[in-house]
Structure formats: C-alpha cells, structure tokens
Amino acid sequence: MTAGPLARFKVLDLTRVRAGPTAVRYLADWGADCIKVEMPPSAGEMDMGGPRHGPDFQNLHRNKRSITLNLKEPDGKAVFMKLVEQADVVVENYRADVKFRLGIDYESLKKVNPKIILGSISGFGQDGPYAERAGFDQIAQGMGGLMMVTGNPGEGPMRAGIAVADVGAGLHCAIGILIALLERETSGQGQWVSSSLLQAMISMCDFQAARWTIAKDVPGQAGNNHPTSIPTGVFKTKDGYINIAASGGHIYKRFCEAIKSPELYTDERFSTDKGRAKNRDALNDEINKRVAQYGSADLVEKLNKAGVPAGPIYKMDEMFADPQVKHLKMAHPVHSPKLGDIELIGQAINMSRTPFEMKTATPEQGEHTDAVLKEAGFDDAAIADFRKRGVI
Template identity: 65%
Template structure:
C-alpha cells in the first residue's frame, strides 16, 4: 500500500470515553501515528470493557503508552512527547489540564507548532464550564430531545450518542484545518469543540426554524417536520419509509399508489394543505400500502422515482447488498479476540485510502517501544516500571 496520507503527523491522545476517541479515530484511520496515553491501570471501563465491542471499535490503529501524569517523571515523558508531536487531543474537564500543567499555553511553550484540541461538555469557559459533560445531557440542553419522538410522548433521546460523535468529528475537522493553516503560519493553535455546540450545530434547519422564523419546533415522530408526506407506513408484512417531499414528488407517489383521488383532492394539492392535513393524508396512504409487502412497495416506488426503503434491524443493515458494496467494515486480527470486525470510515478518496492496520492495543502494549523512541534505555525503562511511572 502507498504511504498513509496522515503518516507524517504524530498525535498524542489523552482522551477517554467517546467524543475524544472519536476525534482521534478519524486521524488514526487515515494513518496518523497515534500514541494513546493511559493511566498505569489502563482505561478499561471508560468506554466499556477493554475487549468489548465499543472499546475495540473506538481505539484501533493506536499505540498504547501507560503513564502516571501525576508523577514528575510522568510529566517529563509527556513533555518529551509533546516536543516531537504535531497534535495533542484531550477531553478532560477544563480545570484538570491546568492542574496537571498540560494545558495549551504550557505545552505551546515547549512546541509552538503544536495543534492542541480540547473537547468538553459545554465549552472551555462560560457559566457551565465546570459541569461534567455527558451525551444525553447535551441532547436535552441542546434541544434535540424536544423534537425527537412521537407528538405528546415527552422527551426522547436519540438512539446513538450523537452529541459525543459529532463533537469528536468537528474536533477532527478543526485539527485538520489547524494543520493546514500551520503550513502558512508555522504556528499551532488551540482547537475547541463541545458536546453542546456540536449538538446545536446538528439541529440545522430545526434550529433555523427558531432563529429565523421564530417557530418552536415540536415532536413529529416518524414524520418529517416540514416535508410531507415523508414518514413510516405500514405494509402487508412490516413497515417502510417513504419520502415524497414537494408537489412533483407527491404526484409521482400518487401515480405509483394508483391513487388519483389523492392527487386531485384539494386538501392535499399544496405543501401547506398536506401539512395541515398530515394525519388524514398519512392514513389514506397507509390504507393503500397495507395491501402489498414492503419489498413490493420499495421496488415499485423506487422505479417510479419516489424515495423509499426498508427499516432494517442491525443484522439486516449489514446483510444489505448496498451496505456490503460500500465495504463499511474491516476485519483485523486481535491477539486475544481473534478476528475483529470494526466499523469503517464513510469517506473514500480516489487515490489515498483509510486503513485498519492494527487492533485496539492492550494497556501499555507499546510503552517500551515509545520510551525507546524518546531515548530511554533499558535501565531507565526498568526504573520507570519499578516506580510505577509507566
């Protein structure tokens, strides 16, 4: 394989749980040399059991160095790493890094080219600065739970840790922007993202309905809040999604359903009318879709140019022929677990590829290797082990 696209960058990973590891995973999959710093006891339990699916999926393509940053010798090893590094990523609560003296200003003094990324629950300053961050808290505070679920159901969390994941992805984007800018300025900078900020950004048009239109969105359940009819419809053997936004698409849907009466009904003739009469229209559509199987409707609707698809369980997702074609997973050999299948990147480049080249390491698996790269000899390494610095 050709040289990995980010292989020239060394990344020090101080992150735990999910948002931070998600950011670092983006860099690691594209070839960055990632050194994951863990406590001497390891980070198992912070993201699930070490050999569990979550932890294994989050931390592939990294090397593990165990290090006690509370000991002066541990901090000295960290400083040596920083002098050689391009990126440091951390998701401590804001006060912790200052207490350990591994904040941006302290490390920038060692390496002005350093790109330092911080991921927090609510931001590096402000009234909620010191609150502990957690995905579901951000989902609620950021408005997502008020627009998720069936009308009148009460707040519902999204089924994935969307605030964690997007905060990590946005942080990775910020890191890459800072590395590109460094090519012009020669200097690093402090990149910041937060679960709350990422969550609000992901509200997108729902947020704009308030900021521009002064409309407070509510729960719409499986129906799209503004594009109607778009939602879940029962069939003879299950349910399907149909998305028929706009008048032209609605007419195609009516034709595919052999439902001229829906096309000519004045209550449904306009976007506004379909919105006002959403429940009645959905009921009429569903009375028709119940007459055939999901597979039959999906084939007929897509042939007519109307977006439609199944509602897959997780096993069905990975059995789907298009998912298999996209090659969204990779298998990697693991010493303890055998072959492990992890979730891949959704981005493809025509010349350079992402790669899963190594499984999630055991705690401290690369400690001696990294220390030797920093210039420590066997005697010094043995002494660090004896004093439980590493």
C-alpha cells in the same frame, strides 16, 4: 499497506470514553501515528467507557499504539513533555479544568513545542458558567434541543438511539484539528482547537435550530413524520414498515401514480403543499390504507423505480446484510491477537487515492510503551526504572 496521508503527523491521545476517541480515530484511520496514553495499572484504571475487549472500545481505538504513563507523577509529566516535543497534536477530553491542574494546558504545551496543536473536547465549552460541569451525551442531547424535537407529540422528550452529541463533538474536533494542521503550513504555529458536546448538538440540530434563530418558530415533536416535508414518514405495509419521502408536487404525483391512487393527487385536501401540511394526519391515514396491500421489499423497489425515495427500516443485522451496505464495506475486517478476526465500523468518507485503512486492532494496555519511549530517546535502564517506580 500504505503509509496513509496523515502518516507524517504524531498524535498524543489522552482521550477516554467516546467523544475524544472518536476525534482521534479519524486521524488514526488515515495513518497518523496515534499514541494512546493510559494510566499504568498501578495508578488505578481510567474510565474507559466500557470493557477493553468489548465492541465499543475495540471500535474506537483501532489503528493506535498504547503506552502507559502516570501524568500525576513529576517524571510522568516530564516524559509526556518529551513526547510533546516530537508531536504534532495532543487531544484530550478531560473536564475543562483538569488539563490546567496537570500542567498540560495549551500555554504549557506551547512552551515546549510552539507548533503543537491541542484538540480539546468538553461538555459545555472551555469557559462560561457551565465550563466545570462534567459532560454526558444525553445531557447534551437535552440541553442542545434534540430531545424536544425527537419522539411523538405529547409523549415527552425522547433521546436519540445513538450518542449523537459525543460523536458530533468528536467529528467537529477532528475537522478543527485538520484545519489547524493546514493553517500551520502557512503560519508555522500551532493553536488550541476546542469543541463541546453542547456546541456539536446545537450545530447538528441545523435547520431545526435555524427555525428559531431566523423565524422565531419553536419546532416541536413530530414523531416519524418529517417536520417540514410532507408526506415523509413511516408507513405500515403488509409485512412491516418502510420510510417513504414523497414531498413536493412532482414526487408526490409520481408516488400517487406508483401506488395506483391518482385520487390522492386530485383530492383538494392533498393537491397542494399547503393542503398536505394542513391535512397531514388524514393523508397519512389514506396512504397507510393503500400501502397495506404491498410487501415492504416490493413497495420499496416499486417506488424507487418511479423516482420516489423509499427505504426499508432495518435492525442492525438486517442493515449489515443489505447489498449496498456490503458494497460500501461499512463492516471492515481486522485481526485482533486477543479476539481473533473481527469486523469494525468503516469510515463514511470515500477518497479516490488515499482511502482509510484498518491496519491494526485496538492495542493492549501499554503494548507499545517501550517502543515509544525508545523512539523518544529513553534507554532500557531508564524505562526499567520508570516501570519500577510506577511512572509507566
């Protein structure tokens, strides 16, 4: 195993549930020394977002070390500030006001280490009318516009099947932290980086959101139809369903030829982009009639050979069995002392010289407390005293 491109950075991870742990995972996977700070068992269990040995927690906290530390105790805060002196980054996703109550806000951290970078994730932003509200992925999906462009028309709002806002906020925060680390090389100063579930959700709505800001067009629900590219959607084959993306004149022509239906290209209702948009439902019906004679796998192969984007619609087990997914190594093996040999989800970034590594499974609670505190300068007697008093 190599040291990893981020090995020179030390990260103190105060995060929980999903958005914050996602941000830190990017840093950990490329070698940063990420120290997960958890409450001692004697101080009560933190809201971890699921069982420690469940798939979700294991996938979020790989490649980290774990210490226990009670930040509500004066000595616990003092130990934390000692760690801050030697750290590069602190990441938290408390409700916006909590860090100030604990005395670990950016200005407080900066006094201890002017080079420190604080990465913060909240539900709605660090200030403003909703700053004190607790964040939750589905709430952000609704407020960020996603649920009213997801699902079938007339069936009411629909959430996405994954934690888009949480993961998006984590990704945005990680990018911000990396930018701040690069900027620090010039300025020599740290800074406060923040993102929120609401901001991430709006950002990820992207072109749908821009339809309103630029054209004052309020996009609606289109179900499995792409909102602007036609015909693009889900079509029923002889043995299931596939996605077909045949928008644009040249691709649409190739599609019609591939399914041996040139009449769909010459039909005046469907011969232009404008006509296909106006008569979308009729066109979808005609396509479904024709693709019903094909098996899914055969049709996907046929269309891709013809230069028409198409793909199967997988359940999770089918997805991981796909040869391209296997080639991309999106299921990465790691050995867990508790769970044995398991597979976690790989990163979606490929780098020619410095790929990410799955070095260690998620640690047990406080597994590295003694080692980390000794690195910070505390001796065995001090550590034993902290443990006796519930500080660690």
